[in-house]
Amino acid sequence: MSKFDQQLLKALRNARHLFVLTGAGVSAESGVPTFRDAMSGLWARFRPEDLAAPEAFAANPKRVWEWYAWRRRLCASAKPNPAHYALVEMERHVPRFTLATQNVDDLHRRAGSRSLIELHGNIHRTICSRERKRVEPRPQDRDVPPRCPNCGAPLRPDVVWFGEPLPEAAQQEALAAAADCDVCLSIGTSSAVYPAAALPEIALEAGATVVEINPAETPLSRRARYALRGPAGEILPALTQAAWPPAC
Numbered sequence: 399m400s401k402f403d404q405q406l407l408k409a410l411r412n413a414r415h416l417f418v419l420t421g422a423g424v425s426a427e428s429g430v431p432t433f434r435d436a437m438s439g440l441w442a443r444f445r446p447e448d449l450a451a452p453e454a455f456a457a458n459p460k461r462v463w464e465w466y467a468w469r470r471r472l473c474a475s476a477k478p479n480p481a482h483y484a485l486v487e488m489e490r491h492v493p494r495f496t497l498a499t500q501n502v503d504d505l506h507r508r509a510g511s512r513s514l515i516e517l518h519g520n521i522h523r524t525i526c527s528r529e530r531k532r533v534e535p536r537p538q539d540r541d542v543p544p545r546c547p548n549c550g551a552p553l554r555p556d557v558v559w560f561g562e563p564l565p566e567a568a569q570q571e572a573l574a575a576a577a578d579c580d581v582c583l584s585i586g587t588s589s590a591v592y593p594a595a596a597l598p599e600i601a602l603e604a605g606a607t608v609v610e611i612n613p614a615e616t617p618l619s620r621r622a623r624y625a626l627r628g629p630a631g632e633i634l635p636a637l638t639q640a641a642w643p644p645a646c
C-alpha cells in the first residue's frame with residue numbers, strides 16, 4: 399500500500415497538464431546551498447539579498463562577480479540528484495508538462511528535462527551590464543569583472559536580481575501554464591519571492607490540485623491541497639513510482 403493519498407495519485411495519473419515550480423531546495427541534495435541557508439566560508443558575512451541586487455553590483459562589482467564565480471564553479475561541479483531525475487520521469491508520463499524553475503544552476507537541463515522555463519536566468523551565461531547582450535565565451539581578461547568586448551562595460555551573470563523584471567517570455571509562458579494546469583507541484587521553494595511565488599496561487603485559483611514538497615512550512619503550505627514534508631530527493635522518486643509503478 400502506497401504511503402501517498404490515493405486521491406493524489408489519481409490526480410497525477412489523470413493530469414492533462416502538470417505544472418511544476420522548483421526552487422533552491424530541489425538542488426540542496428546536489429550540494430548547492432539554498433538562499434535561506436547560512437552562506438559558508440568566505441561568504442558567511444553576506445546575505446544573498448545584499449549580493450543578488452543591482453545596487454550591490456553597482457557598489458562593488460568585483461565582490462558580486464567573485465560571489466557568482468564561486469557559485470558558478472559549485473554549480474558546474476554539482477550533479478543532478480534523484481529529485482531532478484524524478485521530474486524527467488514525470489514528464490514522460492503526462493500529456494503536457496511544464497517545469498518552471500527559479501534555479502540558475504542548469505541541473506534540470508543536465509538531468510534531461512525538456513519543457514523547461516528558467517525564470518531567474520542561468521548562472522553559466524554572461525551578459526553585458528549595459529547592453530544586456532550575451533557575451534560568449536566569457537572573456538578571461540585581468541579585469542574583475544571582465545569587460546564587454548564591444549562597449550567596455552563590466553560583464554555580469556545572466557540572472558535576475560531583486561528589483562529586476564523577469565524575462566518577459568519566460569514569465570508569460572509560466573503564467574499561462576499555471577493558469578492552465580490541473581495539477582501543480584511546488585517543490586523546494588520558500589514561496590517568498592515574487593512573481594514566482596504567485597504561480598501556485600494562480601494554479602489554485604484556476605482550480606488545480608496544488609501539492610507542496612518541502613521539509614519546512616511555507617506561506618503556501620496552508621493553501622496547498624497536499625503538503626508533503628521531507629526532502630525532494632526522497633519524496634519525488636517515491637511519488638513518481640507510486641503514481642506510475644514500473645511495469646513488472
Ligand code: BJW
Pocket residue numbers: 420421422423424426427432433434435450500501502518557558559560561562563564585586587588589590591592593611612613614616628629630631
Ligand atoms: C528543500 C530541501 C530539500 C531545503 N528538498 N526542499 C510582491 C510582493 C512582495 C514583494 C514583491 C512582489 N513583487 C516583487 C517583489 C519584490 C521582489 C520580492 O519578491 N521580494 C521578496 C523578498 C518579498 N521580487 C523581485 O524583485 C523580482 N522582480 C520583480 O518583481 O520585478 C518587477 C519589475 C517589473 C518591471 C520593471 C522592474 C521590476 C525579482 C526576483 C529575483 C530573485 N532573484 C534571486 C537571485 C537569482 C540569481 C541567483 O541565483 O543568484 O532568485 S533571489 C533568490 O530567491 C533566487 C531564488 O530563485 C529566489 C527564491 O528562492 P528559493 O528558490 O525559494 O530558495 P530559498 O532558499 O528561499 O528556499 C529554499 C527552500 O527549500 C526552503 O523552503 C527549504 O525548506 C527548502 N528545502 N532543502 C526540498 N532537500
